[in-house]
Each structure stands twice: as C-alpha cells, then as structure tokens.
Amino acid sequence: MAIDILMPALSPTMEQGKLAKWLKKEGDQVKPGDVLAEIETDKATMEVEAIDEGVLAKILVSDGTDNVAVNTPIAILAGEGEDVSAASSAKAPTVPAPETQSAPTPDMQAEGMADRPAPVELPGQAGLSTPAAPSVISSRASYDAMAEIPEGTELVNMTVREALRDAMAEEMRKDQNVLVMGEEVAEYQGAYKVTQGLLQEFGAKRVIDTPITEHGFAGVGVGAAFTGLRPIVEFMTFNFAMQAIDQIINSAAKTLYMSGGQLGAPIVFRGPNGAAARVGAQHSHDYAAWYSNVPGLKVIAPYTAADAKGLLKSAIRDPNPIVFLENEILYGQSFPVPKLDDFTVPIGKARIHREGKDVTIVSFSIGMTYALKAAQELEKEGIDAEVIDLRTIRPMDTDTIVASVMKTGRCITVEEGFPQSGVGAEIAMRVMENAFDYLDAPVIRITGKDVPMPYAANLEKLALPNVAEVVQAAKAVCYR
C-alpha cells in the first residue's frame, strides 16, 4: 500500500515551513531511519526520516519550496512489491483527523494552534465545555467541632509540642510504615524537641537523622511514599523547605494527577512555620498562602494542642501529601487535650472557637491569639465576636465561614502572613462569592505588613499584626 509522507511540524506552533532539500530521489530504496529530506523554518532545521520501508515513488513537493503547510503530503512511498507508477499516480492522500476537525477553541487560537488537526472526535463528544469545579459550598451549615469530643471525656493539659509528639508516637505504634526523618529529629531529640523520645521508643530505623539536605531528603521522602511508606518529613523550619519546595509541589502534589490516579504520595511535611521572635527575615516567613495555592496538597495549620494532635494523626493516615504548618511560639503553650485512645480531628473542617453574633473573625494558627484577645476586648465594648479557627487552610471549610457571615453580616480575617494573595484575600473572595448579599460591610484583612521581617524588636512588633488592629477592624465593620 502506498504511504504518504507528510510535511512534519517541528513544534506545536509551526504551521508551515520550507522544504529545503531532498536527500533521496524518486526510485530510491529507503528504509526506516533514512533521512529523506530537510525542512526549515526561521527557527530551526529538521530532518525528515523514513518511518517505513519502500521505494520513494514520487516527490510531490520539490526542493526549495517555501511555505509548505504542515501535514501536506510531500512524497509517496511505495510499499514492498508494489507498482511504483501505480502508487505515484494514486489519488491525493488523506491526512488522518483534520476532516473531522471541529472549530478551534479559543485556547487553541491563543496558542497559535488553530491550524493543528484536532484529535479525532467521536460521536457525542462534540462541544467540549469546561465542567464545573466541585462546589466549595455544600450545606451552608457550620461544622460542629464540639462533636469531635464525646461528652464526659477527660481533658488533660498538655503543650502543643507534647501533643504533636504523642500524635506521631501513636501512629508509629499502629503502623510500621510510618517513620520520621529530618534534621536532628533523633539523637538531638528534635531541634524544637517535638520528636522527643521517639528514637528511644522506635529506634534509628524509624527515626532518622538526615544530613542538612532539605531538597534531597524531601525527595527521598516522596520516593519512599510512592512505594507506600508513610514518611513524616520534619523541616527544622518551613523557611528551609524552600530548598525542597520543588519536591513538595512538583513531585508530591502533582504525581497522583499526572499518573491518572495510579501513584500517590502519602507523606506529611511538618515543622514550624512563620515568625518566631527576633530571628530576622529568612527565618520568619509564613508559607500558608503559598502551599494553599497548590492543587494536590492539603494544608493544615492548627492552633490548639488538641487540634495539633488530632489533625496530625489524621494527616499521617491520609493518603495524600500534607503540609502541616506548626508555630514555634505555640509549641510551649498548653491546652486541654481529650484523653482518648484514638483522638482524631477531620481535615478540612474549621472550628468555631468562640460563638458570637456581631462579627465573624476568621483566623488560624498563631493568628488565633490576636483574634481571641480582640474578641475579649470587643466584648467589653459590647461587640459579640464569633471567632473561627480554620485549622485546615486547604481544603478550606467555606461552609463554616459562610454560615457564620450569614449570621453576623460582617467578616474580618487575621493572619501573620503577607497581605498580597494571602489567606485573608482568599477568605474575602469566598465570602463575596457565597454571601455577598449578607454582608453589611466590606471584609477587612489583618495581616503581617508587606515587608521582609525586620530584626529590631520595635520594627518586628510593627511588622506583625496586633490586637488593637483586630479590634479596630472589627469596630470598623460594625460601624462603631
């Protein structure tokens, strides 16, 4: 059977090119891999190789022809034992696909791909429209976090640090696939003592001191997770995870999608995030907004010890890659934690930390300290604030925020991160999208200032949010 040799494209955007030179002539025997011709564009030259064996029966486009459209037949190859003259007089060949081509989509035009053949369309497949994204709103009802702890449960005070350690230890007892790796997690007992005692209980095989090599050990963790292990990778701080962010995003977050659902990475990246005290710009960055931008990740940032424990346990069991953002200043703070054999908190559910009716304050992690103190101040002035602790940044519990705003009609957000494209910006947008008609005032965001974190004590204080700012914003949206 005669085979058409088509004008190839050098790139997806190429529409035409020059047939510079034929290296074979009519009647030549060709075999796969033989270079038949050279084509040129203003950017590059390329060799046209034979894919099939046969005789070059007829050259349809001669040397030096300009502006040859991609997919134009440029020659005819006669198969073995075929009559060359018959092949060369065969009718003009057909190119697969273009006949059934649908109108180019705007995207294709934008990419300069309008003339590219579209994939063959099957009946019933015409008119591709973008499917709607899954709704972020399900019930318009707030989540009842009280139900997480059965009535009558004994509560014991413990620090966030101890709660995190207990969460890891409990999960490691349950599942041999869980391990901890990071800098100083074993013999030093954790740079911030979060992994204290784990080496003694679980041994060096499962509690692994790594070299100072964030990019490398993050990748090692993800590779191990691909095989089904459940590594907990500790970063001494998330500032250092910048070295590893490629592995977190490109390898951990995207592989499930890129593999069509075959291969996921059940891994937890955890460590302190955001400002500590007087450690300067390179050790104070809050990455909540960054990671929350990435599909394929879950991002958790707890405030209380109970949430730290319950969410970390859930994170370790979760089959997805999780960024678990802790806070150095919160490590030493104590909170009541339920004394239960297996206390977990669901990922993706906010908690109403304080009920109120006049204004909704949404925050997370250490931002909650400002929000709660402000609520106390506001109470003195007769403003009853509802404080929502997001706990999970992604997926964000829009239901709980929206239900609250529908009740209060007012919303402010509090975070230590930078303002632009921050978590507060995202919350404000969701409120506008879902509860615009309920708003009695524009949303106000309280954030860290738009500057690298200064070292000087007075400047650092100015760069961070403060309670007075939150109080002032709450009063502003209440028109007080």
Place this chain on the structure above:
Amino acid sequence: MAVAARKAGRAGAGAANKTTSTKGSTRGAAPNSPQFDKNQDLSAYNEMLLIRRFEEKSGQMYGMGLIGGFCHLYIGQEAVVVGMQMATKEGDQVITGYRDHGHMLACGMDAKGVMAELTGRRGGLSKGKGGSMHMFSKEKHFYGGHGIVGAQVSLGTGIAFANHYRENGNVCLTYFGDGAANQGQVYESFNMAQLWKLPVVYVIENNRYAMGTSVSRASAQTDFSKRGVSFGIPGEQVDGMDIRAVYAAGQRAIEHARSGKGPYILEMQTYRYRGHSMSDPAKYRTKDEVARMREEHDPIEQVRRRLLESWKLSEDELKAIDSRVREIVNEAAEFATHDPEPDPSELYTDILL
C-alpha cells in the same frame, strides 16, 4: 567535533570498562567484550527494535500534530535501558527523567497505552493527564516519568530507601542524563545513599549533550563515573552503544547494590540521534558527527550483525522480527489516533485520594 571524535575513538576501540573506586579497584578488570548467547541477542534485538520503531512513529505522529507539547525521543540510546533491564530481577524498580518512552517499553508497559498517552487520549497510561513525560506503572515497578531535571535522583534514592526499610532485596535503577548530573540534589542523594547503604544504581546516560550544551561546556569533571568519588561510591564508564557491555556492567552494579554495599554509578556513554526534543535547531553539533555515530556505533546494527554473522539468521528471519515489531507499533499508533480524548469530567478527578 573533538568531543565526538574522542567518543567515537573510545567506542570504536572497544575500550575496557573503567572502574573508579576510592579504595583502588576492588575487583579485577572488567571483561573486555562480554558475549551474548543467541537468545540474549535475539531478545536484545527485539526490545531495542521496538523502542526504535516506536520512537520513529512518535516522531512521525508529532509531525502530524497528533502529539503535542514536548516529545523527547530515545533513538540511539536503546542499548542502555534494554541492557540494564536484562540485568534486573522482578521487583527491581526503574525511575527516570523526561526521555522516558524507552524505559517504559523496556519495563514491559503496553505500547498502546504509552502511545495513547502521547496523543493525550483516555486509554493512555495516565488517562491522558500526564503526557510524554509522565507515565507510571506500579505493576511494572516504573515510577516515572519526571519533568524536573534531577528530581528523579532524589525520588529514586527514596525508592531505594523504602527497599532498605522493608528489607525486600530490590534495587532501584535511577536514570538521569549528563545534564542532570550537575544538579545539586544529585549529590545530596549520593551522600544519603552511601551513608545509609541504599540499594540504588545511578545510571547516568551521557548522550554528550544537555539539550544543546555539550558535556565539555557544562561539566568541570566530564568523567561521570567519578562523580561519586568524594562519597566513596564506585563508578564505571561503559560503552552504552554495546548492549553486552551495558548488561555486564549492569549485573555488577546491581549485585553491588543488592548485596548491601550501597549505591553504584554507571556512566553510559551513549548518543541521541534526534534533537533534544522535537523542536531542536541542531546547530550545536555537525551532521557528520551524528552520521558517524549512526553508521559506526548503532546499538541495534551491532546486534543485527551478530544475528546474521554469528547466529546465522537469515535476512528473512530478521524481516519477520521487523514486521512483528512494526505491527505492535502500528497497532499502538492506530489505537492512539482513534481512542477518544479523556471525558471532560476527568478534569477534576485524581487530584486527591
């Protein structure tokens, strides 16, 4: 040209594989030209030819607009992955970068599924959501298919870490190019692999060009087998155009890793005939250089000659192999051309489990 001439000279002379070891050579000299029996040559020929024909077809389909985006062909390098795969046992894993079609075929992944992924169809191995650079198969122990140069080195080290953790006796073959060999995380991984004695073989496919930059223009140390010296990782330079040399070196390296001695580096001296990707101006090397490699060192031609001369196969017998391979490739192309695109509802699936 100087680079090519040196390369050609070395390969042409059939130089013995050279071992780099920090404590001096721990083994005797590697055999000069290890021999294949007939079955090995036949199997090598089949596997390599499948990759060659598959890649030629991919190039053709790219030219027809059926494959989009990036498409990095493996033509010329076939002996590396096929020879290494012959040295593995069931359970050993493979991970590589973006020039990955050959690795997938050598791992036994379905040609139809690979080709349909290239055309972005629902029957593709990643349901059309990964593309040329992103395919995976747990069943065949193939872990991708990674587009960030060098990232697979840490990931492969992590797979080896898991083997070590589970004590399952498997080895992870971690492939990367001469370009990736200059990435920082490669050395972070070397350090951990040797520190923890992880069962990993680093296969550096030195095809002389990182995109358009020749090795001598990008690397202070162009002997990639020495890249592990400061960590005490042994390495060898291997004639990557001779599948017998690849296989023999692969066996030594895998045995080293499997026996608990830690990582091993193989620098495969190979050559890619085609451009870095489909749109390659080819201004950085001469046509002579490419032609000489194809004519004098083609990995498939070497085996073909042995099949004819040593094993007395007839041209007809070889032709029969050829048509069987071509049939597989044509069937794959046919499927990949007519399989429908993914259902629009797939847009929002497989993001989280």
